[in-house]
Amino acid sequence: MSAADGPARGHTAATLYEAAVAAEGPGRYAMDVGIRATWPGARVAAPAFTVQGAGGDNLALQHAILEAPAGSVLVADVNGADWGHWGEVLAVASQFRQIAGLVIDGGVRDTVEMAELDFPVFSRHVSVRGTRKLFRGALGVPVQVGAVTVHTGDLVVADADGVVVLPQHVADRVLDTADERVAKEADIIRRLKAGESSLDIYGLAEAGRG
């Protein structure tokens, strides 16, 4: 488990999504599938610091880099706009301040450089078009990102499968449920490797017979 996995105890986004549904019932725990890792292997698990910006402008993001606590992940709404709001320069600035990554409902650029920097970024678009720097936006306010309302302090876990957001008041319960789920799956995998079928293990042999 790397330091970046600490707040999520090393659990994946998919495990935490299932654990959230099991522990809390149906809800919007996952961003829509349009918000994706911008480079293979990108992952982040950290508390959110929210940014309300404007499409085609990255001044709010530049302020957020200075305001966000070390260890947080920036979660930004720029209205889904397909400009390159973020790139190598802002990633380097963020790393200097120990910001853990970026999730943005909009576009970014310099994705190869961000992979080389090992700076995780999740975005709706990748775009070469640069932005204005005029709108200071609002920091730390609730934002709508990937169809989820995100508050500063929510636990964000993002990987190759997508982005999960856990409000602070449910995070511990969901993490405990995820621990149990992983232990159960380890046992299922052990039984599969011993030759049992998934239908028998899950009690599905007669399912769907009508």
Ligand SMILES: O=C([O-])CC(=O)C(=O)O
């Ligand atoms: O400079 C910008 O506006 C965005 C960018 O490409 C970078 O951060 O490298």
Ligand SMILES: [Mg+2]
């Ligand atoms: Mg650039």
